[in-house]
Amino acid sequence: MIRIVDIAEKANVSPGTVSKILKGTYIGSQETKERVLKIAKDLGYTPNIIASSLKSRRTRIIALIVPEISVPFFPELSRGVEDVARENDYNVILCSSNNDPVQEAKYLESLERRWVDGIIFSRVTGDTFKEKIPRLLANKVKMVFVDRVPAENRLSIARVEIDNKKAAYSATEFLIKLGHRDIACITGPLNTRIAQQRLEGYKRAFIENNIPLKEDFIVEGTFKLDSGFKGVNVLLEKGVHFTAIFACNDLMAVGAIKALRKRNLDVPNDVSVIGFDGIPLCEYIEPALTTVVQPIYEMGKTAAELLLESIREGIELKGHIVLDTRIEVRESTREVRVEGKYKKF
Amino acid sequence: MIRIVDIAEKANVSPGTVSKILKGTYIGSQETKERVLKIAKDLGYTPNIIASSLKSRRTRIIALIVPEISVPFFPELSRGVEDVARENDYNVILCSSNNDPVQEAKYLESLERRWVDGIIFSRVTGDTFKEKIPRLLANKVKMVFVDRVPAENRLSIARVEIDNKKAAYSATEFLIKLGHRDIACITGPLNTRIAQQRLEGYKRAFIENNIPLKEDFIVEGTFKLDSGFKGVNVLLEKGVHFTAIFACNDLMAVGAIKALRKRNLDVPNDVSVIGFDGIPLCEYIEPALTTVVQPIYEMGKTAAELLLESIREGIELKGHIVLDTRIEVRESTREVRVEGKYKKF
DNA sequence: TCGATTTTTACTATCGTTTTCTAAAATCGA
DNA sequence: TCGATTTTAGAAAACGATAGTAAAAATCGA
Numbered sequence A, B: 001m002i003r004i005v006d007i008a009e010k011a012n013v014s015p016g017t018v019s020k021i022l023k024g025t026y027i028g029s030q031e032t033k034e035r036v037l038k039i040a041k042d043l044g045y046t047p048n049i050i051a052s053s054l055k056s057r058r059t060r061i062i063a064l065i066v067p068e069i070s071v072p073f074f075p076e077l078s079r080g081v082e083d084v085a086r087e088n089d090y091n092v093i094l095c096s097s098n099n100d101p102v103q104e105a106k107y108l109e110s111l112e113r114r115w116v117d118g119i120i121f122s123r124v125t126g127d128t129f130k131e132k133i134p135r136l137l138a139n140k141v142k143m144v145f146v147d148r149v150p151a152e153n154r155l156s157i158a159r160v161e162i163d164n165k166k167a168a169y170s171a172t173e174f175l176i177k178l179g180h181r182d183i184a185c186i187t188g189p190l191n192t193r194i195a196q197q198r199l200e201g202y203k204r205a206f207i208e209n210n211i212p213l214k215e216d217f218i219v220e221g222t223f224k225l226d227s228g229f230k231g232v233n234v235l236l237e238k239g240v241h242f243t244a245i246f247a248c249n250d251l252m253a254v255g256a257i258k259a260l261r262k263r264n265l266d267v268p269n270d271v272s273v274i275g276f277d278g279i280p281l282c283e284y285i286e287p288a289l290t291t292v293v294q295p296i297y298e299m300g301k302t303a304a305e306l307l308l309e310s311i312r313e314g315i316e317l318k319g320h321i322v323l324d325t326r327i328e329v330r331e332s333t334r335e336v337r338v339e340g341k342y343k344k345f
Numbered sequence C: 001t002c003g004a005t006t007t008t009t010a011c012t013a014t015c016g017t018t019t020t021c022t023a024a025a026a027t028c029g030a
Numbered sequence D: 001t002c003g004a005t006t007t008t009a010g011a012a013a014a015c016g017a018t019a020g021t022a023a024a025a026a027t028c029g030a
Helices: A004-011 A015-023 A030-043 A049-056 A073-087 A101-113 A132-138 A164-177 A193-208 A225-237 A250-262 A296-313 B004-011 B015-023 B030-043 B049-056 B073-087 B101-113 B132-138 B164-177 B193-208 B225-237 B250-262 B296-313
Strands: A061-066 A091-096 A118-121 A142-146 A158-162 A183-187 A218-220 A244-247 A272-277 A290-293 A320-323 A326-328 B061-066 B091-096 B118-121 B142-146 B158-162 B183-187 B218-220 B244-247 B272-277 B290-293 B320-323 B326-328
Touching: A004 A015, A004 A030, A015 A030, A049 B049, A061 A073, A061 A101, A061 A296, A073 A091, A073 A296, A073 B073, A073 B091, A073 B101, A091 A101, A091 B073, A101 A132, A101 B073, A118 A296, A132 A142, A142 A296, A158 A164, A158 A296, A164 A183, A164 A193, A164 A244, A164 A272, A164 A290, A164 A326, A183 A193, A183 A225, A218 A225, A225 A244, A225 A250, A244 A250, A250 A272, A296 A320, B004 B015, B004 B030, B015 B030, B061 B073, B061 B101, B061 B296, B073 B091, B073 B296, B091 B101, B101 B132, B118 B296, B132 B142, B142 B296, B158 B164, B158 B296, B164 B183, B164 B193, B164 B244, B164 B272, B164 B290, B164 B326, B183 B193, B183 B225, B218 B225, B225 B244, B225 B250, B244 B250, B250 B272, B296 B320
Parallel strands: A061 A091, A061 A118, A118 A142, A142 A158, A158 A320, A183 A218, A183 A244, A244 A272, A272 A290, B061 B091, B061 B118, B118 B142, B142 B158, B158 B320, B183 B218, B183 B244, B244 B272, B272 B290
Antiparallel strands: A091 B091, A290 A326, B290 B326
């Protein structure tokens, strides 16, 4: 492997000069610059990022911490992050915490040792705030929260998210406007704030439309396929009569539809289903899923752009970016049947 | 940040001694060892991986190169890799090549500069073999191919895969045994070997069962949702009359089913559909998808274990591990209708 | 008690780059 | 032509850890 000193020797200049030329911080003659650059190229020099990192304290690595890479939301987010990173000569370390605060904390530790320049963080609820995160910040590691952001921002870390409450409100209201009154909700894991907020939005839609809210229409899910399936079964076993379901993500909506089908309930004729996320799959399942579309890729991209900017400029992050959502109406929802008689479950 | 010298000072020993104690390569008195360890702990020492990497030429980073993180196969693979990495104090750099040989090559370059210890590689077809890969190997970077492995192994790089041809053969044969003769195939991108092999398996099943193979029953896809959808439309527009479809991955199967539904063709009553991969979704779509199940997580895990072992031992990799597949029968396939009359398309 | 051996610890060079400070060379005005 | 100024380049000290060798200390046998 060719080193800077090798180039220096061949060009009869000092290593320092070569370093400056290579980094573009060189002030000196055009002639030397070109000569060195040519030699570097001829020799096939490739910079050693490790050595560079040690001295400059910049690793050109960012980390993406997600709760679960196998939930389709996160690969899409990851694409956004990676695309921006790649364009800026950064690499991305992927950390799936598997929804486990302990694993998450372990990752934070290893990222600290690694001197990553920044972290994009979709975090599970844990006590990382007490110690780990302040410590990272003290070490000048930049951070951006995305999707699963903390409630308040005591530490001035930037946040990129959607308005979960509003989006859930609009989803529920959409069903109400279709004439539904008996709307069940399959929530996300309620130890996450996004799940809480979506549930809140759901509840608020009832309140603002003067519809009595029934707690037994609400069942907790996990954001995974099977929990949508189970959720519907739980509801049906409880004898809950609903004409619509708000599933707090698309995957659970798919699971829910499957469970309904198994009981010979037609979607949307017996039950309307609306999802949340807007993953590509929505369009292709049967029936195509009406859903609240989040700009997932955009969120990843925005978070990464923010992060890299703050790394580049060495400035503190404190923005709060709230991206827009929209409802994509497809085939899984329809107006409630006017006869007022629901299919017997 | 606490450094080794800080510990050394406080413990009245040399930095070298501390380093050895911390790394577990120390031969000396138990007393010193315990004293140093205690001081290190009290001071809250965290090792600096960058500095360590520079000297030891080990970064404790491996990379995972995948063609497309948003295809569900790859997050699952990634989980396997990451779980093993985490257990061994390794971090994983995620590289999505987006099916672009140029991006892939760029990633290989940056990984070389980064001195990653190893690479797990699900590669797109490109000319990386000419130059980049030998170069990496010359720099003692260990490599394992997984899923999308090259045809031959000139360079003695380990491979972890399934027998795609055999698996596709069995899928097709499964349909044949159900009485189907007119079986369409939606392939993967035919510039990939796995797609070619699956197609080959499909063809072989015809030959071995003495069924004439019709080329216009074959349509090329991209492994993505929309291409399954489009594939079916292409077939139908060509006027191809099929009673079954072998989709070369599950995502395309989902797309295909959607297209069939749109034309009022029932699955499995009018058309049987079998997929490939065994992603969790299969169970939850309507109808539940019969598919060839690959041990995806296992593949990732195996590849990572192989890689880490070879890094640890400093040995060359050259194994070839072929994992088993099985057909999971669900609702999307049934025996061909005996009347011999197919629904008019 | 003394040399020989073993155990324990220290020293020093290195990994490859960056960066600051300083010195030499070149240019310029008067 | 000479001193002042500007350009251009070099020297050297990090960054933090590691590893091989050398030295010091301790132990032992005779």
